Amino acid sequence: MIHLKKIRAAKPADLPQVIEIDALITGLRKPAYWAGILRRYGGRRPRHFFLVAETEEAVQGYIVGEVRDWEFGSPPCGWVFGIGVRPHARLGAVATRMLEEICERFRRAGVDKVRTLLARDNALVLAFFRSQGMMAAPFIALERDL
Numbered sequence: 001m002i003h004l005k006k007i008r009a010a011k012p013a014d015l016p017q018v019i020e021i022d023a024l025i026t027g028l029r030k031p032a033y034w035a036g037i038l039r040r041y042g043g044r045r046p047r048h049f050f051l052v053a054e055t056e057e058a059v060q061g062y063i064v065g066e067v068r069d070w071e072f073g074s075p076p077c078g079w080v081f082g083i084g085v086r087p088h089a090r091l092g093a094v095a096t097r098m099l100e101e102i103c104e105r106f107r108r109a110g111v112d113k114v115r116t117l118l119a120r121d122n123a124l125v126l127a128f129f130r131s132q133g134m135m136a137a138p139f140i141a142l143e144r145d146l
C-alpha cells in the first residue's frame with residue numbers, strides 16, 4: 001500500500017505531472033487536452049471531477065469522471081472516463097482509493113451507479129475494474145469509419 005497524502009481536486013500546478021503520467025501510459029503527450037480537462041472538470045462544478053492522488057513527493061495518479069443524465073437512455077449515473085497511475089506506484093492501491101473517492105462524490109451527487117468504457121484488449125484496466133466489482137453492463141458500443 002502506498003502512503004497517500006491526499007486525493008484532491010486537480011490544480012493547474014498538477015498538469016505537468018498528469019501529462020507525464022498519461023504520456024508514460026499512452027506514449028503521447030497531450031497538453032492541450034489536459035488543459036481542457038482542467039478547465040471543464042477542475043473547478044467547483046458539482047458533477048464534474050478531475051482528482052489526483054499525491055504522496056509527499058509527487059502526483060501518483062489521476063481519475064476523471066462526471067455524472068451524466070439520461071444519455072444512451074440511461075438514468076443518471078457516474079461515468080469514469082480516465083484513470084492512470086504512475087508505473088512505479090502501481091499495485092499500491094492508488095487506483096482503488098481514487099475510484100472509491102470519485103464514487104463517494106458520485107453518491108453525494110445523487111447517483112447510485114458507476115460506469116466506464118475500456119478497450120477490449122486492455123487486460124490491465126479490465127483486471128482493475130473487475131477487481132472493483134464492476135461487471136459487464138447492458139450496453140454495447142458501436143462505431144464505423146467516417
Ligand SMILES: CC(C)(COP(=O)(O)OP(=O)(O)OC[C@H]1O[C@@H](n2cnc3c(N)ncnc32)[C@H](O)[C@@H]1OP(=O)(O)O)[C@@H](O)C(=O)NCCC(=O)NCCS
Pocket residue numbers: 025081082083084085086089090091092093094095096097122124125127128129131
Ligand atoms: C489500471 C491501473 C489504473 C491500476 O492502478 P493500481 O494503482 O496499480 O491499482 P490497485 O493497486 O488499486 O489494484 C487494485 C486491483 O486491481 C487488479 N490489478 C491491478 N493491476 C494489476 C495487474 N498488473 N495484473 C492483474 N491485476 C491487476 C488487482 O486485482 C488489484 O488488487 P490486488 O493488488 O489486491 O491484486 C494502472 O495499472 C494503470 O494506470 N494502468 C494504465 C491505465 C490505462 O491503460 N489507462 C488508459 C485507458 S483509461
